[in-house]
Amino acid sequence: MIYFVGAGPGDPELLTVKAQRLLQQADLVLYTGSLVPRPVLDCCRPDAVKADSAGMVLQQIVDLMVHHYRQGKLVVRLHTGDPALYGAIGEQMAALDQLGISYRVVPGVSSFLAAAAAVQREYTVPGGSQTVIITRLAGRTPVPPEQSLASLARHKASLAIFLSVGLIQQVQQELLQGYEATTPVAVVERVTWPQERIIRGNLGQLARLVEEAGITRTALILVGEFLAARGSSLLYDAGFAHGYRAGE
Known part of the structure; x- marks a missing residue:
């Protein structure tokens, strides 16, 4: 399987549990070195292939993922933050769709x-x-x-x-x-x-x-x-009634 995984903003403790598990299991981790801090990669297996995609073009990225996928490897394409925001994953997914290759997207902390x-x-x-x-x-x-x-x-x-x-x-x-x-x-x-x-x-x-x-x-x-502003929500106001609490 190929996973597009949100790496979060940088702090490795802000990886989701699922993202951390996939990094620990991955055979190939493709990441952008200028945006993903090295500590995020510390949870990868020592023998995993870690490839910096910063100098690659789309075809090189797709070829590398497909090569490992066809060998039965688990591939993680690591994107900073959440892949849905400025993640540039659309063209990668389109290329995999054309090849009939399955993938999943794992959200991250933006x-x-x-x-x-x-x-x-x-x-x-x-x-x-x-x-x-x-x-x-x-x-x-x-x-x-x-x-x-x-x-x-x-x-x-x-x-x-x-x-x-x-x-x-x-x-x-x-x-x-x-x-x-x-x-x-x-x-x-x-x-x-x-x-x-x-x-x-x-x-x-x-x-x-x-x-x-x-x-x-x-x-x-x-x-x-x-x-600069801080308002006061009615949600916890003692006089505010809702389906789970009567107002005073």
């Missing part, structure tokens, strides 16, 4: 969730934002015009921006078309890694703070009032 934990905030705040937008700035990978940062900013939702910190000036310019300059922001670099850094400020300071810190990659940009 970095946008780890980032919320790092800044100790909820994306959805009682009485505040009830919407979370996960997006990226258009670069070499295009983004539909109606999903531009400027368009999304007008919703004033809680925002988690991937793969965009290297274009921070443009990020700030587009966000200012919807959010106030005083809107809280946080940039979380290498979340859950030993090198994790968190920079906080407001949107008007965003580009300057990121450039002064020298952050150019592997960072999430969080934007929204959720970074």
Whole structure:
């Protein structure tokens, strides 16, 4: 079997139980060395083949997986975070589908969730934002015009921006078309890694703070009032009745 496995944000203790078990059993582990910390691979068998896919193209990745699969080996294609978000697994699955090869996808802890934990905030705040937008700035990978940062900013939702910190000036310019300059922001670099850094400020300071810190990659940009606001949920309010409790 071939498994596409979410490696989580970096901390090996944030691997799911299933992901850890598959890594312990795998004969081949394909991973991206620039994004998967070495400690995550420590739970692999010593005799397992560990191949860094950072320098490979799609056909090389597929050929390597298929070669081991046809030898009856267990293959783990390890993707950072959760494979469903910017995981680039679609083309790999399509290639396996064409060959009639079975595979499974194992979800992982996404970095946008780890980032919320790092800044100790909820994306959805009682009485505040009830919407979370996960997006990226258009670069070499295009983004539909109606999903531009400027368009999304007008919703004033809680925002988690991937793969965009290297274009921070443009990020700030587009966000200012919807959010106030005083809107809280946080940039979380290498979340859950030993090198994790968190920079906080407001949107008007965003580009300057990121450039002064020298952050150019592997960072999430969080934007929204959720970074400053804390609401009070009715769920545990003594006067709030629901199907499992009578209100006082």
